[in-house]
Structures are given as structure tokens and as C-alpha cells.
Amino acid sequence: MPQTLFVNAAQIVTCAGPGRARRGAEIRDAGVRTGYAALIEGDHIVAVAPQDELERTHPRAERVDCRGGVLMPGLVDSHTHGIFGKPRHEEQELRASGMGYMEIAKQGGGIHSSVRDLRTRSEDELFSLALPRLRRLAAHGTTTVELKSGYGLSVEAEMKSLRVIRRLQDALPIRIVPTFLGAHEIPLEFRAAPRHRNEYIDLIVHEMLPLVEAEGLARFADIFCEPGVYTVDEARRILSAARAHGLLIKLHADELEPGGAAELAAEIGATSADHLAAISDRGIAALAASATVATLLPGTMLFLGRQKQAPARALLEAGAAIALATDFNPGTSPTVNFPLMLTLAVSQLKLSVAEAIVAATVNGAAALGLAAETGQIAPGYAADLALFEIEDIRELPYWYGDHRCVASWSRGRACHQAS
Ligand code: NIG
Ligand code: FE
Numbered sequence: 001m002p003q004t005l006f007v008n009a010a011q012i013v014t015c016a017g018p019g020r021a022r023r024g025a026e027i028r029d030a031g032v033r034t035g036y037a038a039l040i041e042g043d044h045i046v047a048v049a050p051q052d053e054l055e056r057t058h059p060r061a062e063r064v065d066c067r068g069g070v071l072m073p074g075l076v077d078s079h080t081h082g083i084f085g086k087p088r089h090e091e092q093e094l095r096a097s098g099m100g101y102m103e104i105a106k107q108g109g110g111i112h113s114s115v116r117d118l119r120t121r122s123e124d125e126l127f128s129l130a131l132p133r134l135r136r137l138a139a140h141g142t143t144t145v146e147l148k149s150g151y152g153l154s155v156e157a158e159m160k161s162l163r164v165i166r167r168l169q170d171a172l173p174i175r176i177v178p179t180f181l182g183a184h185e186i187p188l189e190f191r192a193a194p195r196h197r198n199e200y201i202d203l204i205v206h207e208m209l210p211l212v213e214a215e216g217l218a219r220f221a222d223i224f225c226e227p228g229v230y231t232v233d234e235a236r237r238i239l240s241a242a243r244a245h246g247l248l249i250k251l252h253a254d255e256l257e258p259g260g261a262a263e264l265a266a267e268i269g270a271t272s273a274d275h276l277a278a279i280s281d282r283g284i285a286a287l288a289a290s291a292t293v294a295t296l297l298p299g300t301m302l303f304l305g306r307q308k309q310a311p312a313r314a315l316l317e318a319g320a321a322i323a324l325a326t327d328f329n330p331g332t333s334p335t336v337n338f339p340l341m342l343t344l345a346v347s348q349l350k351l352s353v354a355e356a357i358v359a360a361t362v363n364g365a366a367a368l369g370l371a372a373e374t375g376q377i378a379p380g381y382a383a384d385l386a387l388f389e390i391e392d393i394r395e396l397p398y399w400y401g402d403h404r405c406v407a408s409w410s411r412g413r414a415c416h417q418a419s
Contacts, residue, residue, distance in 0.1 A: 004412070005058055006038040007051055009066035010391045014048055015073050015358060016378040021293050021321035021366035022358055030357040031377075032393060038071065040383040043411035048377055070393050072357070073375050074143025074384035074408055074415075075338045076364030079250075079274050079295055081181070081329035082137070082147045083130055083161045085117040088330045095305055101332065102228055102256065111151065111185045114330055118151040118161070126164045131171065137328065137336035138174050139416045141386035141405040144365065144374055145174060146325075148222055150181030153200075155207050158182045162217035173413045175384070177368050179250060182208045183223035183230055183238050201234060205241040213245040219369070220271065222250040225261040232260045239268055248369055254279045255300075266290035272323065272367040276310040277301050284311065288318035293367040296359070297327040298344035299335050312349035323363040324356065339388075343400035353394050383412040 006012075014031035037051035039058060047054060054061075091104055091113075104110045118126070130147075137145060147168070149161035158180070165178045182204045190200035212218050221242030225235040239249050248271045253261030255275035262283030265273035273287060274295040287294050296310045315322055324341050327333040335341075338360065345356040365375030374384045386408040388396060396404065408415040 001042045003039060003041045003046075003058060003061040004064055005054055005061040006040070006064045006066055006071055006385070007055070008068060009036070009071040010034065010068045011070045011393055012036045012038055012048060012377060013070060013072040013357060013393050014377040015361045016048070016376050017362070019372035019376070021291075021323075021363050021371060023321045024316035024319050027355050027358050030354040030393065038377055038385070040412055043383055045377060045381050045383050046379055048379070066387055068391060069406060070388045070390050070396070071377070072386055072388070072393065073361040073377050074386045074410060075141045075360050076144040076368065076370070076375055077137065077142045077325050077328070077338055078146050078272065078323055078364045078367040079297060079325035079327050080137075080145055080147055081150055081327070082133060082145070083126060083149060083164055084114050084151050084330045085121050085126065085129060086330070087334060088113060091331065101304055105185075108188060110331055112188055114151040115153050115185070115187060119154065119157045123160050123164055126161065127167050130164060130168055133336065134168060134172055134174070137338075138172070138408060139405060140337050140339055140403065141388065141408055142338050143174050143384040143386060143408050143410040143415055144177065144368065144370065146177040146179055146220070146368055148179040148181040148184075150184030150222070153182065153185060153187040155203065155211065158208055159211060159215075159217070162212065166217060173410045173415045175374065175410055177220070177370070178218045179220040179222050180208070180212045180218040180242070180247065181222045183235070185224060185229060201238060204238055209241055209245045212247070218247060220250050221247040222252065224252040225259065225264065226252065226255055227257045227259045232264050235261065235264055236268065239270070243268075250274060254283060258283065262287055265292050271369055274325070275300065276315075277306070277308050279311065284314055284318050284320070287315065288320040293323050293363055294320045295323040295325055295367050296345070296349060297325055297333065298348050299341055300327045300333045302344060302348070303333050303335070309348045312345070312351055316355065321363050321366065322351075322355070322359045323367040324359040325364065337401065337403075339396050339404065340401055342397040346397045353397060356397060357393065383409055385409045
């Protein structure tokens with residue numbers, strides 16, 4: 001088995017520790033090592049130790065020169081909606097002129113506009129659109145990405161989206177985790193008589209979920225549980241059915257208004273509850289007492305022009321585990337720049353750099369049920385690595401909006417190499 005030694009890093013940020021989500025007070029540091037090297041064999045990490053020692057014991061290993069940069073676990077983006085057609089730049093100006101996100105949706109824009117567009121596109125077209133977008137995402141240091149369907153909202157268009165995700169898994173070296181989000185909205189044709197929203201929910205439960213299971217097209221099911229979209233009771237029904245079809249659970253919870261979605265996430269044992277900008281105190285207590293990861297998406301609130309961010313410190317102080325993600329999507333967060341989320345995590349959510357780094361690696365992996373596989377530079381973990389052109393990890397959130405990733409590897413295979 002070929003061995004490779006990563007040498008001459010100014011720092012190796014290991015994030016090493018237990019292979020599970022890390023909660024509030026547990027996070028003291030991100031495991032910053034100087035003078036260390038990392039040894040990989042095939043697709044996994046075998047040792048992290050002082051460089052002189054590893055050079056002595058492994059003289060024949062191939063070498064990757066980190067040239068004084070910072071080597072860290074590849075970033076884990078546990079929440080994206082990367083399968084879509086056209087961008088929705090027109091909505092940005094509408095919001096700037098005072099129109100709300102939900103108001104735009106009520107008039108047939110927002111998610112509905114992406115749905116109309118995606119339904120007209122072929123699988124090949126969607127694949128060709130997603131490929132360069134995901135390459136850009138990987139170029140910022142992300143080596144694991146969750147991808148949701150959710151702009152189809154019909155049996156055919158949801159399956160089409162999930163099949164595109166499957167093709168991307170084969171076409172790209174990064175790890176891709178597929179999520180079925182047939183409950184992203186109630187499609188317009190089921191919002192008005194003669195049809196009823198319950199008929200669409202029946203379609204999800206009786207047609208889509210069995211197909212998703214039969215073709216093995218998703219690992220997670222997700223839902224937009226929010227006043228005006230799906231109610232808590234509807235979410236409970238859909239997610240229980242999803243679980244019966246072998247899927248793990250995620251929720252878009254309390255994104256814009258508090259509605260008890262975080263409490264539901266804890267109650268049903270969801271792997272993660274995401275957004276949470278409007279979570280209630282009861283929701284915070286429920287998540288802290290559960291194993292559900294609180295996934296925060298600060299780019300979304302920034303891009304929507306909202307003043308409010310999720311109460312990250314209150315969640316941490318209550319003892320919850322926090323992950324960070326981009327929410328990459330055409331409506332509320334058209335960014336592929338994960339390091340920019342680290343900036344927002346520190347400046348807006350008031351996380352320490354160590355808390356933000358753990359949230360973007362170990363806890364992102366936990367939000368995908370992958371905490372024993374990726375998110376750490378530690379023996380036995382996948383060789384998922386990102387190399388940044390900085391001398392100190394604190395520079396990653398500091399040079400905000402910049403592009404410092406020079407190379408990344410997923411399971412030992414090169415994902416990105418700066419030209
Ligand atoms: O995570 N909130 C629901 N879904 C996305 C936005 C989808 C869209 O506007 O296209 C989100 O913010
Ligand atoms: Fe989202």
C-alpha cells in the first residue's frame with residue numbers, strides 16, 4: 001500500500017478526539033500541532049507525529065510538501081441544496097426593496113421559481129450545471145458535502161434530482177451524502193383547490209419514499225418545518241414514514257419564526273436540526289438534552305439581510321453540539337465558500353476559532369452520521385485533508401471572503417489543486 005507523508009506544515013490542526021459530536025464546554029482547542037507530519041496509507045490516516053520521527057521511521061514514503069501552510073481535516077458541509085437550475089439574482093433586489101422571503105414565495109417566487117425551472121431540465125443538464133458548482137465548492141477546502149433534492153416536488157422531478165446526485169458521486173472525488181427533500185415546500189398545484197396539501201403529503205409518503213428506498217437514493221430525509229410551509233404535525237408524519245423507509249432524519253427548523261420544530265427534532269431523534277435562527281428557549285433546552293446536532297447557517301441570515309442570527313452561545317452554554325454549513329442554494333445562500341462561514345461564525349455567532357473549526361469538521365461529520373470516518377486528522381480516519389496558504393489557523397476566518405485553499409484530498413485522492 002503506498003504511503004504518503006505530509007511534511008513542512010506550519011501547523012497541523014488535528015481536531016482529534018472522540019468520534020462523536022462535541023458539545024459546548026468540551027471544546028477547548030482544535031488540536032493545533034507544530035513540527036508535526038501526517039502519514040497516510042491508501043485512503044486513510046495512519047499516524048500524526050513529530051515530523052523528524054515520521055521521516056526517520058518512514059524514509060521511503062512519498063512526500064507532499066505543505067510549504068509552511070496549515071493542514072486540517074477537509075471541511076464537512078453538512079447542508080446544501082446544490083441541485084438546481086438557474087440562479088435567482090432578481091430576488092436579491094426585491095428583498096433589498098423591502099419584500100420578505102416568505103412574501104416572495106407567496107407570489108410564486110422563491111422555492112417555487114426554482115421548482116418551475118428544474119422541472120423543465122433534463123438529468124444531463126442538471127448534472128452539467130452541478131458539476132462546476134461542486135468543483136468550486138471543493139476548491140474552498142470542502143471534502144464532504146451533503147446534497148439535497150427539493151426543487152422537484154413531483155415524483156419524477158425528485159427522483160431525477162436524486163439520480164443526478166448519484167451520478168455526481170461517481171464523477172467527483174469528494175464524498176457526497178444524498179438527502180431526499182421532497183418536503184421542501186407544498187407545490188403550488190397542491191396549494192389551491194381542487195387539490196389539497198394532504199394529497200401531496202400522501203404522494204411523499206406512499207410514492208416517493210418507497211421509490212427512494214427501493215433505488216437506495218438517499219441517506220437522509222429532510223423537511224422545511226416552518227410556519228407557512230409544513231406544520232409540526234405534518235413533519236412528524238412525513239419523517240416517521242421516512243424513518244420506516246430506512247432514512248436518517250434532518251429538519252429545516254425554526255429558520256424564520258419559532259414553531260416548535262427544534263423540539264420535534266429532539267423528540268424524534270433527528271441527526272440534526274438546521275438553521276435555528278428563531279429557536280425558542282424550550283427548543284434550545286430540548287436540543288441540549290438530545291443527541292441532535294444544531295447546524296447553524298450564518299450565511300443564510302447574512303444574505304437574506306436579516307439582523308438576527310441563531311443563538312449559538314446560548315446553544316453551546318446549554319450543552320448542545322453545533323455544526324456549521326453553507327446552505328449553498330440559489331435563494332438564500334448562493335455561496336460555495338465554507339471558510340467565509342467560519343468568519344461569520346466568529347464575528348456574528350461569537351464562536352471561538354476552535355469552536356468554529358470543530359463545528360466545520362467533527363460536528364459537521366456528526367451531523368451526517370460520519371463522525372467515526374471523517375473530520376479528524378487521526379489514525380484510522382479517512383485521509384480527507386485540506387491545505388491552506390496561511391501560517392496560523394486563526395487566519396482562516398480572518399482573511400474573510402478570500403480563497404486560501406491550495407489543495408485538498410478525499411480518501412487520499414486529490415480533489416483540488418490550485419493552479
Ligand atoms: O435552507 N429554507 C428552506 N430552504 C432553503 C432555501 C431554499 C430557497 O430559497 O431556494 C434554505 O434557506
Ligand atoms: Fe437549507
